[in-house]
Amino acid sequence: MASSMVVPVIDVQNDNFKELWPAMVLAIKTSAFIALDTELSGLGNRKALLAESIEDRYKAIYHAARSRSILSLGIACYKKLDNKPADSYLVQVYNLTLLCSEEYMIEPQSVRFLVQHGFDFNKQYAQGVPYCKGNNKGGADNHGVSVRSLFTELLRARRPLVLHNGLIDMAFLYQCFYSHLPDRLTTFTADLSEMFPAGIYDTKYASEFELRLTASYLEYAYKKCKLDNSRGVEAGGPGPHLLVEFCQYSGQMSSYVDYRVCRAVAPSPGQQEICQRFSAFGWCPHGTQCTSSHDTDLIILQDEKLRQDKKSKRKRKRDKKKGGGGGAAEEEEEEELRESKISHMELDSADRPTQDGSIRDPGACTEPPPAEHAGNGPRKRLEGGTHRAGFDAFMTAYIFAYACTLDAKEEQDGKEKKAEEKDRVLPSCHNKVYLSGKAAPLHIVKSSFSKSSKAHSLKMELVWGKSLASTLLAAGIQQEKDGE
Numbered sequence: 347m348a349s350s351m352v353v354p355v356i357d358v359q360n361d362n363f364k365e366l367w368p369a370m371v372l373a374i375k376t377s378a379f380i381a382l383d384t385e386l387s388g389l390g391n392r393k394a395l396l397a398e399s400i401e402d403r404y405k406a407i408y409h410a411a412r413s414r415s416i417l418s419l420g421i422a423c424y425k426k427l428d429n430k431p432a433d434s435y436l437v438q439v440y441n442l443t444l445l446c447s448e449e450y451m452i453e454p455q456s457v458r459f460l461v462q463h464g465f466d467f468n469k470q471y472a473q474g475v476p477y478c479k480g481n482n483k484g485g486a487d488n489h490g491v492s493v494r495s496l497f498t499e500l501l502r503a504r505r506p507l508v509l510h511n512g513l514i515d516m517a518f519l520y521q522c523f524y525s526h527l528p529d530r531l532t533t534f535t536a537d538l539s540e541m542f543p544a545g546i547y548d549t550k551y552a553s554e555f556e557l558r559l560t561a562s563y564l565e566y567a568y569k570k571c572k573l574d575n576s577r578g579v580e581a582g583g584p585g586p587h588l589l590v591e592f593c594q595y596s597g598q599m600s601s602y603v604d605y606r607v608c609r610a611v612a613p614s615p616g617q618q619e620i621c622q623r624f625s626a627f628g629w630c631p632h633g634t635q636c637t638s639s640h641d642t643d644l645i646i647l648q649d650e651k652l653r654q655d656k657k658s659k660r661k662r663k664r665d666k667k668k669g670g671g672g673g674a675a676e677e678e679e680e681e682e683l684r685e686s687k688i689s690h691m692e693l694d695s696a697d698r699p700t701q702d703g704s705i706r707d708p709g710a711c712t713e714p715p716p717a718e719h720a721g722n723g724p725r726k727r728l729e730g731g732t733h734r735a736g737f738d739a740f741m742t743a744y745i746f747a748y749a750c751t752l753d754a755k756e757e758q759d760g761k762e763k764k765a766e767e768k769d770r771v772l773p774s775c776h777n778k779v780y781l782s783g784k785a786a787p788l789h790i791v792k793s794s795f796s797k798s799s800k801a802h803s804l805k806m807e808l809v810w811g812k813s814l815a816s817t818l819l820a821a822g823i824q825q826e827k828d829g830e
């Protein structure tokens with residue numbers, strides 16, 4: 347069926363950061379949208395991160411982001427290709443190894459998890475790009491070559507920002523590269539809405555509520571989108587289809603590139619009994635010791651078969667009844683899908699995992715450690731390895747691009763967009779961030795009674811210049827009023 351894809355990930359560290367800077371800034375500036383992913387030194391109290399009250403969750407995230415740090419940052423830039431069909435992109439993926447210059451906490455369980463998944467702490471301490479957390483120190487964020495200035499360039503680009511299960515990522519990005527986090531969640535979301543005027547998108551939310559996938563962990567959603575897209579291409583339909591291309595790196599650049607092979611979905615021979623928990627969450631407490639299969643390809647194909655079986659069963663029922671009305675049956679089908687999703691979410695919140703990775707995104711731990719993982723064959727090993735933040739950002743962006751493609755197709759087929767949605771990409775997911783165990787997302791908005799933080803207002807002047815900042819903020823406030 348579909349062919350494999352080889353994704354070049356550019357490895358950025360202290361000794362090539364300056365050299366790569368112009369290329370990274372250009373990639374950011376010319377992108378249609380940008381996806382980010384982070385690796386963290388810890389998350390703090392896991393239970394508190396899943397508290398019932400969202401304000402309490404924010405408090406836990408706030409404390410984690412204040413005391414822990416970002417160890418690596420993945421950036422995926424998707425640039426629209428000229429003279430090609432509408433959904434063609436040139437993709438550039440960077441994996442930055444970072445080193446926070448201030449004291450921070452490292453949690454043993456996070457370290458264990460990261461080492462198991464190929465994170466190289468030796469490299470981090472020797473070659474991590476240094477940065478300082480919290481508020482801007484001496485205007486350095488505006489000039490020169492630093493991680494914080496790179497974040498400033500990201501804000502200046504004013505492109506849609508895409509994350510997968512991104513609430514914790516956003517808080518850490520804010521605290522590490524922008525300024526101290528505000529005390530209140532409403533202030534945080536108000537600030538974010540101004541920092542990213544083109545919108546923040548969460549592909550975990552999109553996977554569940556827009557694409558309506560059976561599971562929504564990163565690897566599952568990515569592989570399912572890639573599979574469905576390649577089927578569309580092969581069937582030769584009118585499209586639009588998603589097409590991604592990569593740069594050809596040569597000379598000195600090529601020595602910084604790692605190639606990640608991403609094979610077409612196909613079940614591997616051997617182990618066929620699927621681990622149910624992994625199948626639902628992309629995570630299981632037994633990890634690599636689990637006796638059942640954690641093969642995402644196998645899980646996707648089995649889910650598709652189950653869905654197909656259900657459909658044909660229903661069709662037989664319908665045919666028996668005769669003339670039951672197609673519309674009603676379709677609705678029934680939708681209802682059933684929704685129900686299975688809700689029970690899925692209840693399970694998610696009731697069964698709170700405490701292992702690292704599982705809270706942010708269970709899919710984050712699907713890669714087997716290279717040496718220990720027996721029984722899954724060499725195929726899986728190829729997909730594992732380091733540079734997870736970069737590759738995870740790539741997968742996140744791919745899901746988003748695919749959802750945009752489907753959205754464009756619906757519009758082509760006559761779905762009307764509301765007036766305020768006309769100039770937005772994927773309006774149904776605009777500024778909605780996934781909340782584990784909740785049926786509703788977190789809205790990234792500035793409400794009429796919430797203020798943005800002082801540190802943020804000062805940063806905005808630095809990022810955009812005083813006059814532009816006030817113009818943009820005023821425009822934002824105006825938009826707010828119009829929307830009410």
Ligand SMILES: [Zn+2]
Nearest residue numbers: 621624630636
């Ligand atoms: Zn398992």
